[in-house]
Amino acid sequence: MNALEARLAINVGGIGGFHVETDLVHERGVLVLFGPSGAGKSLTLQALAGLIKPERGFIRVGGETLYDSDRRIDVPTHRRRLGYVPQHHSLFPFCSVARNVSFGLPRRERRDDHPRVVQLLDELGLAHLAAARPASLSGGERQRVALARALAVQPRLVLLDEPFSSIDGEGRGALRAVVRATLDHHGIPAVFVTHDPEEAIALGDKLVRYRRGASTETGDPATMLPMAARLSLHAEMVRVVSGAAGNGNEVEIALENARLRGPAAVLPVDGAAQVRLHLRRAGDQRGGENT
């Protein structure tokens, strides 16, 4: 049974508005919807959540039909049991972190110290913030709380709409790791929207590329996005072994104590002691070796 199957045509804003056609089949793990802004990823996510109504199509989650235009089925959002983490304004500003996380629990169980609440806060490194107010949290902390809250009601699928795009630089890596670990640990499949290739590769098990209002190819993130990955290299330069091919368009540099970070698919070997990097200026060709 697949985590998600959906085929949708979405129209927003009538003639001249947005039109999105999408076709998704996802077995398990994290499905990444990838593409530039305005390509239709967020609209697809909102349609999956039931926040907007598609023109036609179907949505099946874990074998259960949530929407089917032919059979006139349209389960309202509050009965779909899908978690939702938006990009902004995710937390309820008028209550504490723990209260936020316990928000969706049935009234009898709604307590700040409910075992599931405590466990999720722990897993996501938020235990010390249980009584804090959303206004005092950083962006990364807020989105972690939002995820904890979504998971607390044991959804069968979590939808995340560019949750980290408004969080800058440094924290993102750790954030991604903790999110991935938590989702894996709970075994809950997810649909993750992003335009950041690094994020797609770090989090995704499967990727669907969106271009101009339609979902196109599907495949392994790393395979589909090798070229867009960001490399980072820290090293000490020993000497310049110049003019390898005898022209000004090439330079050979010997490095020491190098750390090269990048997608695992491109750089299967980790942390080499010596790196020789061959940079050739011509079109898009770049070559590299490490030893």
Next chain:
Amino acid sequence: MNYPDSFPVLLSLRVATAALAIVAPIGIALAWFQARKNYPGRTLIDAAVLLPLVLPPSVIGYFLVVLCGRRGPIGNWLLSMFDIRLIFSPAAAVIASAVVALPMLVKTAQPAIESVPIDLEAVGRSLGLGPAAVFLRITLPAAWRGVVAGLVLAFARAIGEFGATLMFAGNIPGRTNTMPLEIFAAYQAGDDERALMYVITLVVISCLVVMLATRLNPREATA
């Protein structure tokens, strides 16, 4: 100077509270509806709700008497079906106050509700909250400042109602003589001391109420 009898003060407070009890659910529901739903004629309803705010109280009183007096369509129906006489009763004072207080509430609460991010409500629904729960547990708490400020201002307007009350509830000492009516009657009778006592009381109450409303809903507060 002795303080004159406290009946008008208590009556005013009771009438304003009762008016608020009627206006609160209607006004908050209306504010939510106008804030969240877009439908043809919405601007017209906006204008209609605000009308009692700009019309003179004598116009409001006129309509109340014409509609709800003994021979008016509503008054006649109430009399024949339920033996209820609205005119010249404390209930009439409550209705007059409610009519002028409603737009104060809606005008203040509506922008507060509008500024609650849609995402918050979307998250609420994804957590399993039905529409009513979303409104009560998310929208209202998120907009509470504006809503409470609206209630407070509505109370202030209700307690100060005069013209429509005089026309619809009449001046019946011991029954419908709220503070504003008493002040006018005392002034007309030349009893300035009596008028002044009630004036001071009304001013003090209104000041407290307005101060409370301003603290809750300062103009420069961000969402």
Next chain:
Amino acid sequence: MSARSFTRDRYTARVGRSALLASIILALTAPAPARAVDNAAAAPITVAAAMSLRNVMPKLVEAYRAGSGAGAITISYGASGDLRRQVEGGAPIDAVVFAAASDVELLIERGQLSGGKRVVAANALLLIGPKGAAPLTFETIDTVPAAEHIAIGDPKTVPAGRYAQQALEALDKWDAVRDRLVFAGHVASVLQYARRGEVAAAIVYRTDVIGVDDIVVLDDADGEWAPRIETVAGVVAGNQEAAARAFLDFLDTPAGRAIFTAHGFAPPPSAP
């Protein structure tokens, strides 16, 4: 409230015009003092009249002006108590015609009237009800059901209300009916409550119901307990005393009396 603002607005506009007219006339008459007396009598004046006189005053003014070529007369109506307070406050009123002696006497005490009070007519109280009202008398007025109301003028400002209270107290019914009373700001309002059917009964002047056909007269006030109701006038001390006096004199002539009678008033009692 309606009575007060109603008279104030018309009042202000007309006082303005009267003042302008007055200054023009004065400018024209100043160099010829020999003709001062005649012209003074022709000066425009403002008369404050009780609401109960709203039907008879225009006729009196019309007749007066047709006869002697007098200047313009502006009439301002209101409850006698309201009007008295306006005179006390210095409003430019030249003559008063009130529904009760007490309001005139208060002005005399303050030294604001010149020449004392004049009783120009007499009136009586009536108990009326809306068309189709159940029979009722002053003596049985306390049998009005508890959920119904009886309209009278506010005794604090409206002479008709004071007279009604006097009558009910004399009959020992005041305490019994107090909880059913609705106070109106002036006697025309009391009449309106009855015409609209908002009350079971109302106490007005006999003169108020002349020509009014959507009410029924339930009872006359004609026992020992009935109050003596006089229409009392006075000249306000000021610039237009002569003209004011001339008008009030007309009220006492046979022509004036005839107009009063035609509108339901009784002649003033002959005793001083």
